[in-house]
Amino acid sequence: MPSIASPALGLLLSAAVAIAAAPARAADELPPERPTTPYRAKVRNTFRVTEPGGGKSGGDTIEIRVSGARLFEDSQIMEQKDVIVDTEQRSVIEFDPKAEDKVAARFALNDAPIPYVQGRTALAAFDPKWGPPTIAGKDRVAKHACTILHYGDPEHDGIAACVSNEGVVLRAKLVFPDAEREFEVLDFDPGEQDETWFQPPKEFRVVDGG
Numbered sequence: 455m456p457s458i459a460s461p462a463l464g465l466l467l468s469a470a471v472a473i474a475a476a477p478a479r480a481a482d483e484l485p486p487e488r489p490t491t492p493y494r495a496k497v498r499n500t501f502r503v504t505e506p507g508g509g510k511s512g513g514d515t516i517e518i519r520v521s522g523a524r525l526f527e528d529s530q531i532m533e534q535k536d537v538i539v540d541t542e543q544r545s546v547i548e549f550d551p552k553a554e555d556k557v558a559a560r561f562a563l564n565d566a567p568i569p570y571v572q573g574r575t576a577l578a579a580f581d582p583k584w585g586p587p588t589i590a591g592k593d594r595v596a597k598h599a600c601t602i603l604h605y606g607d608p609e610h611d612g613i614a615a616c617v618s619n620e621g622v623v624l625r626a627k628l629v630f631p632d633a634e635r636e637f638e639v640l641d642f643d644p645g646e647q648d649e650t651w652f653q654p655p656k657e658f659r660v661v662d663g664g
Contacts, residue, residue, distance in 0.1 A: 495643070498513065515530040515531075524541075622642070624642065
């Protein structure tokens with residue numbers, strides 16, 4: 455005589471298998487760790503810093519170009535310098551394209567994470583104690599599909615980000631106990647970038663330091 459517990463046991467086993475498989479499926483849905491395509495983007499940045507006795511905030515809109523480990527950044531605020539970053543060479547070059555002296559300054563790159571180039575690996579590096587991201591849905595940023603990822607507690611100490619299928623961080627809000635930073639891509643155009651973006655104009659002389 456068949457046990458009346460058999461169907462229930464079968465359901466429990468099926469549920470257990472489904473639960474065990476869920477993390478693997480979630481991991482499979484994660485976008486690439488780093489951008490898999492060169493791209494150009496216009497990005498809006500805002501930040502807020504809370505300090506004893508008050509605080510300050512600000513923002514900027516920049517145009518960036520990314521190719522592999524390299525980043526070109528052009529601020530839309532007057533009198534800000536253009537910046538070229540090479541995360542493999544660990545170098546930063548700054549120059550004012552309108553300067554009369556035609557000198558570009560080269561500095562050593564610090565260890566600050568750079569999401570534009572390093573994708574979600576940079577997001578995880580802001581605070582390793584947050585652990586791996588969890589998937590919180592889908593969205594569209596700059597008319598481009600992306601996966602919503604949460605690191606830590608996005609409301610109080612963590613990140614809420616949206617990363618494209620190409621591994622590009624299209625939006626991220628970073629919340630720390632004493633500061634907030636947010637950026638969002640306003641215009642996104644994947645594709646090869648000309649090499650001239652990642653070096654100062656030919657007439658510029660590159661010098662070390664300030």
